[in-house]
Amino acid sequence: xxxxxxxxxxxxxxxxxxxxxxxxxxxxxxxxxxxxxxxxxxxxxxxxxxxxxxxxxxxxxxxxxxxxxxxxxxxxxxxxxxxxxxxxxxxxxxxxxxxxxxxxxxxxxxxxxxxxxxxxxxxxxxxxxxxxxxxxxxxxxxxxxxxxxxxxxxxxxxxxxxxxxxxxxxxxxxxxxxxxxxxxxxxxxxxxxxxxxxxxxxxxxxxxxxxxxxxxxxxxxxxxxxxxxxxxxxxxxxxxxxxxxxxxxxxxxxxxxxxxxxxxxxxxxxxxxxxxxxxxxxxxxxxxxxxxxxxxxxxxxxxxxxxxxxxxxxxxxxxxxxxxxxxxxxx
Ligand code: AQP
Numbered sequence: 001x002x003x004x005x006x007x008x009x010x011x012x013x014x015x016x017x018x019x020x021x022x023x024x025x026x027x028x029x030x031x032x033x034x035x036x037x038x039x040x041x042x043x044x045x046x047x048x049x050x051x052x053x054x055x056x057x058x059x060x061x062x063x064x065x066x067x068x069x070x071x072x073x074x075x076x077x078x079x080x081x082x083x084x085x086x087x088x089x090x091x092x093x094x095x096x097x098x099x100x101x102x103x104x105x106x107x108x109x110x111x112x113x114x115x116x117x118x119x120x121x122x123x124x125x126x127x128x129x130x131x132x133x134x135x136x137x138x139x140x141x142x143x144x145x146x147x148x149x150x151x152x153x154x155x156x157x158x159x160x161x162x163x164x165x166x167x168x169x170x171x172x173x174x175x176x177x178x179x180x181x182x183x184x185x186x187x188x189x190x191x192x193x194x195x196x197x198x199x200x201x202x203x204x205x206x207x208x209x210x211x212x213x214x215x216x217x218x219x220x221x222x223x224x225x226x227x228x229x230x231x232x233x234x235x236x237x238x239x240x241x242x243x244x245x246x247x248x249x250x251x252x253x254x255x256x257x258x259x260x261x262x263x264x265x266x267x268x269x270x271x272x273x274x275x276x277x278x279x280x281x282x283x284x285x286x287x288x289x290x291x292x293x294x295x296x297x298x299x300x301x302x303x304x305x306x307x308x309x310x311x312x313x314x315x316x317x318x319x320x321x322x323x324x325x326x327x328x329x330x331x
Contacts, residue, residue, distance in 0.1 A: 006031050007141040007175070009040035009082065012059035013049065014198035015208040016066060018278065019186035022249040023147025027180055029071050031145060037077035038139050038310060039067060044082050044089065044131060048124040049117055049199070061293065064303060066209060069288035078313075080306035082135070087314035091134035092127065094321055098163050099130050099156075108152055133157035138314045140173045148184040149195055151177045168324040172317075183249045189223040192238035207246075210286060213279040220275035231262040231270050240270075247274045250281045 008028060010020055031037055041063045046056055060081055067079060082088055104110060104126045114121045124131075129152075136144055136157045144154050154177035161172040188194040188205035196206045204219055211219070226237040233241040233255050244258050251258070262270050292299060322329055 003036040004142040005139055006035040006037040006143045006145065007136050007139050008145050009042040009135060010063060011042045011046040012056060012063045013046040015210050017196050017198050017206040017208055018246060019196035020198060021209060022183040022186050025067060025070050027145045032073060032076045039072060039077055039079050040082045042082045045128060048128055050120055061299060065289045065292040065299060068292050069285045074302040074306060078306050078309045079302060080310040081303055084307035085310045085314050087138055087318040088134050091138055091318055091321060092131040094325060095130050095134055095160055098160055103156065104129060129153045129156045133160045136175050137161055137172045138317050140317060141175045142173060143178045144175050145178040148179055151179055171320055171324055183245055186246060187242045189219055192224060192242045207278060209282060216279040217275040220271045223271055225267050231265060232259050243274050247277055250277045
């Protein structure tokens with residue numbers, strides 16, 4: 001039987017946070033065993049806000065090395081850089097004509113980013129969800145593992161796929177978002193009502209995947225907790241609940257187990273335990289990422305094989321799309 005297809009990506013728009021890891025990469029590890037997985041460095045998306053070109057190039061490679069260091073196996077899945085597969089931009093252009101400006105204006109991420117980058121509300125920023133729809137639909141994806149913040153974008157990708165199929169005939173598989181219950185939204189350590197982001201303004205909001213032990217312990221020590229002293233997961237305790245979710249993700253335990261473990265303990269002890277757990281987990285990943293990055297030949301080989309595989313799959317879908325919409329493709 002043919003394996004189902006999984007697509008997911010991260011933008012190299014900054015140093016990935018433990019939010020990206022918990023909400024995204026961590027979930028890819030089990031999927032790669034049973035599905036045909038495409039994992040990308042979404043660098044086309046990363047230029048929708050102002051960026052430094054040299055840094056973008058470096059962050060793209062760092063992200064690829066991080067995926068592998070976290071356990072993504074390039075022999076089992078297709079690991080590639082988005083800009084090396086031109087069909088992403090080509091399909092995006094085609095899908096633009098089936099997408100309404102009003103729909104894009106209503107997207108939560110667009111509204112947030114437009115607010116935060118008021119001097120640079122460019123077409124790319126607004127078009128981000130259409131490019132993401134193209135990313136997903138190009139591979140005839142069944143499942144898109146994402147954090148909660150991206151579910152609205154997967155929803156619009158589904159709408160666009162259905163619209164295209166209705167207008168031109170069956171072409172795209174309609175994908176589904178895969179969102180894990182626990183860890184789907186890791187929040188800022190300073191403002192637990194806000195999502196942890198790799199491009200946030202205050203570095204104390206986030207634990208970056210490259211933070212050293214002292215930095216991690218310091219950030220957790222300063223993390224905002226809530227009134228009262230009980231260490232339980234509840235809506236009234238967003239700070240404590242967020243720290244518990246992080247602890248569970250790295251410990252591989254359930255919320256109930258974590259609550260039991262910290263029952264009767266103080267916030268100080270709790271935050272130190274979370275910090276140490278995260279630091280212990282990240283240290284070998286960081287060493288492995290550095291090792292992979294220094295082996296340029298290996299990493300270059302992985303990415304060129306990945307781009308070749310992705311290109312072949314993407315070409316198949318795009319050629320079908322071009323035929324359906326009536327683009328001349330030669331005799
Ligand atoms: N805080 C989070 N908790 C859980 N999952 C998260 N993701 C991001 N932040 C969290 C998931 O990580 C994947 C990659 O995201 P992305 O790089 O494509 O863009 P994003 O969602 O906009 O992530 P960031 O870190 O907030 O990036 P910037 O700051 O550049 O906008 C997605 O699956 C996302 O759900």
